[in-house]
Amino acid sequence: MPDLSLLLAGLSRPEAYPHPVDELRLIQTHISAVLLTGPYAYKLKKPLDLGFLDFSTPERRRHFCAEELRLNRRLAPQLYIDVLPVTGSAEAPRIGGSGEPIDYVLRMRQFDPEQQLDRMLERGELDTSFIDRLIPRIAEFHAAAAVAPEDSDYGSPETVFAPMQQNFDQLRPLIDDPAQQAQLARLEAWTQSQYAALKPLLAQRHAAGHVRECHGDMHLGNITLIDGEIAIFDGIEFNADFRWIDVANEIAFLVMDLASRGAHELARHTLSAWLATTGDYAALPLMRFYLAYRAMVRAKVASIRLGQPGLDTAERDDILAAYQRYADLAERYTAAGEPALIITHGFSGSGKTTVSGHVVDALGAVRVRSDIERKRLHGMNPAADSHSDLGSGLYAAAATEKTYAHLLDLADTIMRAGYAAIVDATFLDRDQRERFAALAAERACPFLILAVAADEATVRQRLQLRHGDASEANAAVVAHQRHHADPLGDDEPVITVDSAAPLPLATIEAHLKR
Template identity: 55%
Template sequence: MSANAENTLIQALQDPALYDHPVNEFRVIETHISQVILTGDYAYKIKKPMDFGFLDFSTLERRKHFCEEELRLNRRLAPNLYLEVLPITGTPEKPCLGGSGEAFEYAVRMRQFNQDELFDKRQERGDLPPELLTSLARQVAQFHDSLPSIPDDKPLGTPESVYAAMQENFDQIRPLLDDPALLKQLDNLEEWTRTTFERQRDLIASRRANGLVRECHGDLHLANITVFEDQVTVFDCIEFNEPFRWIDVINDLAFLLMDLESRKEPELANLVLNTYLEYRGDCHCCRCTRPTGRWSEARLPCSPWVTRA
C-alpha cells in the first residue's frame, strides 16, 4: 500500500458506521512509523509502509507479521491493553474492519487510555509520585525475571553486537553533520564510547553467559508507560528489530533511568534503580549501567531523528 493509499484509508476509517462499538470522537495520532486512530474506548494502530533499514514495514506480509509480533510481545506486560490483530478488507476508499475478504492492510486493536495518564505527561506537570515509580520498578524486575535467556545459537547480546549497535549511531549521524564543532564533539564521544566499551567487554560477555540477555521491552521510557485500570502499565515494546529488544536486562532498565535523569529527576531514577536491585539482587549490573548501558540505549530516540533528517 502506498503512502497516498494509507492516508486515504486513515480518512475513510473515521466513519462511526465501520465499528462494532460506539464511537465518541475520532482523533489520529501519527508517529514516524504508524498512525493510531482513537475512537473513545478503542484504538486502532496501523503501520506505515516504510523501510528505514532498522525497521522494514514495506510489504503487507511484513506489516502483518509485525502486527502479530506487537500483540505477542506487548501482551507480556499489558494483556488488558492489546486485544487482537484485525484484517482490513475492501479498499482504502471503502474499508471493512475484520471483513471476510482478502486483507489489504492490518491493524492492532487496543483499549484506549487517557493520554494525560502517560508518565511523560505526568512528569511534565509534576504529578509523578514515588509510589508509581516503585510499582513500575517492581513490575519491570518481575518481568525481567520471567523472561527466558537468549539461546546460545542466537548471535545477539555479545560484546561485538553490543558495540555494533553503538557504532551504528555514529555511522548514521556523521554524514548529516557539517559543523566542525559538532563533528569534533561526535568524534570525542565515539572515542569515549570505544574506550569505555573495551573496559566493559568482559563484563558484557559474562552477563550474557550468565543468562542476562533476554527478550526485553527495548523502548522503556516514560512516554511508553501509563496508568490503565488503576495499574501501572508498560506498553509499546520494540517489535520491529530483534537486536533492539534482545538485550541485557539492565540495558532495558537503563533507558528508563536515562529518561528520568534527562528530565532532571535523579531522585526518581535512583528510586527505580534501588527498588529494582532490591527485588532482583543484580548488584553487579551497577558496573555497566552508567558507562555503556545508557548510551547504547540512546540509539532508539536517535534513530527517528536520523530518518527525519
Template identity: 50%
Template sequence: MSQTLIAALQNPALYPHPVEGFQVIETHISWVILTGPYAYKIKKPMNFGFLDFSQLSDRAHFCAEELRLNQRLTRDLYLQVLPITGSAQAPQLGGEGVPIEYALQMRQFEGGNLLSTLQANGELTQAHVDSLARQIADFHRAAPVVPDAHEAGTPKAAMAPVEQNFEQIRPFLTDKDDLTQLDALQAWAQSSYVRLEPLLALRKEEGFIRECHGDIHLGNATVIDGEVVIFDCIEFNEPFRFTDVYADVGFLAMDLEDRGLKSLARRFISQYLELTGDYQGLELLNFYKAYRALVRAKVALFSMAPDASGVERAATLRQYRNYANLAESYSAIPSRFLAVTSGVSAVGKSHVALRLVEALGAIRLRSDVERKRLFGTQTAETGLYDASTSEATYLHLHALAAHVLRAGLPVVIDATYLKADQRAAAAQVAESTGVPFLILDCNAPAAVISSWLQQRQAHSDDPSDATQAVIDAQQASREPLSETELLQTRRVETHESGSLDTLVQQIRQRLPGL
C-alpha cells in the first residue's frame, strides 16, 4: 500500500496550495514529499526494535510527538499533523473519514542551506557555530529534567548502548587489526565507565539528565531567513532523547571533528561552556564523543547489503575505520598545560585565549564571564571589580582550572593577572596538577587599546564592563613580572597576528602531543 499511496499523493489537486513540482526523499524510516512551499513527511510501517512504527496508531502518535518536540527549537517549521483518508489509490489529505495514514506538514526549506551542505561547500562560518552553541545552551537550560525515578541517565543506562555498539559491530568484522582495535576500544570504554561512574551518578542526581534533542549534527541544522535552525530531534525513542546534555554536545563536536573541523569543534565547546558553566560534566565529553563515533561506525556496517560486492564492502570498511579511528583518538591522553593571560582590559586577551582554544584544544575560562556568574550583573561602579569580588573570582577560576586539568584538558585563563599573588596562585594550580605553566604577557599600544574599547562598548555584546577609567587604574596598579615569572612568560603583541602564530608554534614545540 505504501508505494501506491506515495505515488498517488503526487497529485497537485490534493493540496490546498500551489504545487511547484514533486520530489520524494526516502530514508529507511520515512518518505518526505516535497511540493515547493511545503513538505509532507510520512512514516514507514517499520519495526527496528529501537523504533516501532508498525501500527497506524504508532505512526499517529509519533507524528504528534515529532510536531510537539521540534517546536522547542524551531518556529513555524513544523506546522501540523494531517490525516490521510480515502484509499491508497485515491487518498485525501486532511479529508473526512477514517484515516489510513498520517502526514506531518512542514515548511519546505532549501536543501542547499543545510549546515552540512554549507560545510561541504566551504561556507560554514564561525558565526554558524556560535549560533549553534547559543541555541543548544539555551535549549539545555530550559529542557525538562528527567525525573529521578526514571531509569534514563543512570550510570547503567548510559553504559548499555555503549556496550551494545561493541556487540553489534563485532560480527561484521573479520580483519585481525579491526578486531584488535575494537577490543582495545571496548577495554577503554569499560575502564572509563568505572572511572566515570560516580560522576554519571552525580549528573543524574543534580538534574543534568534532560529531555534533549538526541541527534544534533550539521545535517540536522539549516539556515532559514538568515537564522540557524536545529530540527529533526529524536521523537521515536525516549532513552535516545533522555540523556545527559553532554551526549548532545558530544555528538555535534564529534560531527565537526569528523569533517576535519577541529578548531570549530573546540570553539563550539568553549562557547557552550562559557554560556552554561557546566564544567562539571567536561570529563564525560570524550566518553560521549567516542560513543557517537562508534554509532556512526556501526551504522556504516549496517548499511552494507548482504550481497555487497568486494568494492562495496571495501568502501564500507573504509568508512567504518574512519569512525573507529576517530573513536580511538578520543582515548588518547592529551598534553595539558595551564596558561594565563596578563594585561589590562581591552588589550586583546580574549582573542589570544580563543586562539589557544581553536589551535591547541584548550578550555578557556573568562574572568568577566565567571565574575558575572558569581555576582550577577553589577557594574564596575557598584563593586563588580572591587578587591573582594576580584579575589573570589580568581579563587573560582583556579578551582575550575584544576577541575578541567584533572579532566585531562589544557586550560587558558582569560583574566588580567596584574597582581603577583594572582599569578602565584595560578602557578600553584599548575604545580599541584603537574602541568607546565605559562604567562601570556599581552601588550598593545595605548591608542589601539582605546580603539578596541570603543568598538567593544559600541557593540555591547562583550561580558566585560570595564571602562577607560578602569583601564587607567589597572595600568597604575599593575605589578611587574618578577625575574622568576619572566622565565615562564611569553610576550604577545596582540595587534600583530604574527605574534600569536609564533606563540602557538612555541607551545606546540614544547608540547608535541597537542
C-alpha cells in the first residue's frame, strides 16, 4: 500500500479521474475516505486491521469493495455502480487505468445529502406518510434476504449477547463519574438478566429463520431519496456478524434512532407499522432488549474519543453529553411497560383506522387491524381484492370467527410483551367485545372501547374514495352492519370519538391509568 496521505493527495487532483470533475472534496471516516467529484463518489478503504475489520492488504480491500457493492445493490441499486482499480503511483494515481493496481475504489453515484432522512427530519419534512413508504421496502428486503443456516453461529444467542457485553466492558474504563458508573452498572445488570430470560426466544427465532443477511447499519443517515425513490445505503460489509442479525434487531436501530432525535411519534409509528406489515408480533418481547442495545452502541461510539489524548474540556463535555443522551434513552427502554387493551367500535368508514393510528403515534400502542389480519390468515396481500360477497368467502361467519380469535391472540402477545394493544375492528357484536374485555381482566390490564362515529355523508364519501386499502367494505356492508349491530351497553367502558375532531388523548390516558 502506498503512503495513504500521498495517495489521497494524488486522488484529490482532477486528472486522476476518467471523467470531468465538477468539484473535488475529500471526506474521511476512521475506516475510509470518500472523494466527491460531482457526478460520482469514490470510496477508498484505509489499510487498517482493527480486529472487527481487516483492510490490511490490497486484496482484502478489493474483496470488501466487491462485498460492499454486492450487499448495497440490494437496497440501493441506483447508487452503487462498480469497483475500479487504482493504477499508476501514489503521486500520480489513475482510477480505472491500465497497469498493475495499487489499490481499489468503490464507485457510487453522488447524491444530494440534503435528501438524507436525518436532514429531512431536521427540516420537519419527515412524516408518517414517508414511514409508510419506507417500512414495506424494508420488509420486502428482509423477506428476500438470505437466511442464516440453522447450524451457523450467526444470530445465535451467544453471538447476539457478545457485543452487548462488549459495550459495557469497553465503556467502563471511559466513564469516571460515579452517577454514570452506577447507571452503566444498572444497564449492564438489566441486559444480562434480559438475556437470561430471552435466550430461549433468541434460539427459537434463529431456528425459525428470522436471522438474515441484513443491512446492519439502518439509521436515518443511511437512508436517502434519489430521484424520489428510497435508497438505503452504506450497509456493513466488513464484519458478517454485524449484518447477519435478527430482522427485529435491524428495525430496532431505526426506531431507536428516531427516538434519539426526539421523533418519538415517528418511532412509535415505525414499530407498529413494521409489525403490521410483517405480522412478526412474536418479536415484541425482544424489542426493548434490542432498543437498549442499539442505544448503548451509540453511547459507546459517542464515547470512543474519551480514551484519546488531546481533548480539551469543552470537547470532553460535549462527548459526555452525547453519551448521557444515549445512556438515558437506553435506561428508558429498561422500564417495565404498561400493558392495556383498547378496541375500536364503529361501522366501516367511520374512521377507526385513522383514530387508532393517532393512538399508536401519541401513546405508543401497538395496533392490529382486522382487515389486514383477515387477509393474512388467507395468505393474501392486504391490498388485494378477495372478491368475497357479504357473508361469504373471507367474510363468512367462520372466517370472521377465526379472524377475531387471531386478533385476541395477537392482543395477548402484545400485552404480554408490556405494550398497550389497540385492535382496529368493527366490534359490532357484544360477545366479541366481551371476549376482549375478559382477556384484559385476566391480564389485570385496563380495558377501553373507542366508539368512533361519523355522519352518514362522511362515511359514504370515505367508502367511495377508498383505493388500495385492506378494507373491502361498501355501502351494502355498512347497511348490513347498521341493521345487525349490538348496541353498546351502559356497563361497557366507552369513550366516544368523533373521527373528524381532535382525539381526546388526556381522557384516554386517564382511563388507561385507572
